[in-house]
Amino acid sequence: xxxxxxxxxxxxxxxxxxxxxxxxxxxxxxxxxxxxxxxxxxxxxxxxxxxxxxxxxxxxxxxxxxxxxxxxxxxxxxxxxxxxxxxxxxxxxxxxxxxxxxxxxxxxxxxxx
Amino acid sequence: xxxxxxxxxxxxxxxxxxxxxxxxxxxxxxxxxxxxxxxxxxxxxxxxxxxxxxxxxxxxxxxxxxxxxxxxxxxxxxxxxxxxxxxxxxxxxxxxxxxxxxxxxxxxxxxxxx
Numbered sequence: 001x002x003x004x005x006x007x008x009x010x011x012x013x014x015x016x017x018x019x020x021x022x023x024x025x026x027x028x029x030x031x032x033x034x035x036x037x038x039x040x041x042x043x044x045x046x047x048x049x050x051x052x053x054x055x056x057x058x059x060x061x062x063x064x065x066x067x068x069x070x071x072x073x074x075x076x077x078x079x080x081x082x083x084x085x086x087x088x089x090x091x092x093x094x095x096x097x098x099x100x101x102x103x104x105x106x107x108x109x110x111x112x113x
Numbered sequence: 114x115x116x117x118x119x120x121x122x123x124x125x126x127x128x129x130x131x132x133x134x135x136x137x138x139x140x141x142x143x144x145x146x147x148x149x150x151x152x153x154x155x156x157x158x159x160x161x162x163x164x165x166x167x168x169x170x171x172x173x174x175x176x177x178x179x180x181x182x183x184x185x186x187x188x189x190x191x192x193x194x195x196x197x198x199x200x201x202x203x204x205x206x207x208x209x210x211x212x213x214x215x216x217x218x219x220x221x222x223x224x225x226x227x
Contacts, residue, residue: 004155032214043204043218044156088155092214100146100169101216103155 003027004091006104014112019076021107023089026070032092033065034101035074037085044088048074079111115139117219119205125225126195133191134222138207145188146216147180148204149173156204162188163210195226 005024013019021035032051036044048063050056050072056063062075072091076083086106118137126132138145143164148156159178161169164185174180177195182188192199202223206216 008153034215036218043202043221046215046217049215090155100158100161100171101214102158103148105153105155 003102004089004104006087006089006107008105009108010110011107012110012112013079015079015081017079019079019083019109019111021074021076021087021089021109023072023074023091023104024070025072025089025091025102027091027102028067028070030091032101033063033072034090035061035063035072036088036090036103038088038106039085047087076109081111081113084109084111117205117207117217119203119219119222121222122220123223123225125227127227128195128197130195131191131193132195132224133189134203134205134224135187135189136205136207136219137187138205139209139217142207142209142217143185144208144210144216145182146206146208147188147190148206150202150204150221151200159190192224195224197226200224200226 003026035048037047038044050063050065060077064073086108088106089104090101092101120135145162147159150156160180162182165182177193180190202221204221205219208216
């Protein structure tokens with residue numbers, strides 16, 4: 001079982017709709033959760049971090065965390081063509097505040113006009 | 114506030130040659146991470162420094178790989194006797210202690226081993 005699992009996609013969403021990206025993780029001790037966006041050929045760019053159960057909103061983005069279900073999601077409202085990218089879910093690997101983060105393989109998102 | 118920088122951005126080398134990459138973290142960040150990313154995969158952790166101390170190394174980091182951060186500022190990653198399987202994007206990230214562990218990535222060094 002992979003430590004961080006994501007559907008590889010591609011996920012195709014019409015412009016203006018809500019894109020929903022999901023991620024599950026295996027380490028129950030994980031405390032920090034991140035969503036990165038990566039355009040082709042570029043490095044990952046942080047979109048959101050979340051540390052406690054519930055929702056966290058930042059502009060058009062909402063991260064949701066459910067530690068009991070070991071599940072993290074990212075919602076993108078009013079999807080724009082510029083949102084087309086690969087979205088990487090990342091989870092810190094343990095109790096240490098300086099632990100490495102483990103990435104999923106990413107979900108490719110395509111926003112169609 | 115300058116971000117994480119990496120040099121070179123691209124490197125083409127022949128199998129068996131040694132290569133060295135440099136990473137300059139965000140200035141106030143004391144933690145520095147190296148990752149490797151291949152096509153279609155997420156970044157894979159290689160190693161991590163807190164100040165000048167190398168605190169963790171992945172099993173992915175074979176004896177041909179070595180990383181240093183001699184003064185707790187910039188870091189170098191050296192690959193000796195490169196193999197075609199080393200072709201990848203090498204990413205550096207940095208974070209600050211107490212900064213919620215948020216890691217900020219540099220632009221990466223893309224390595225192609227012929």
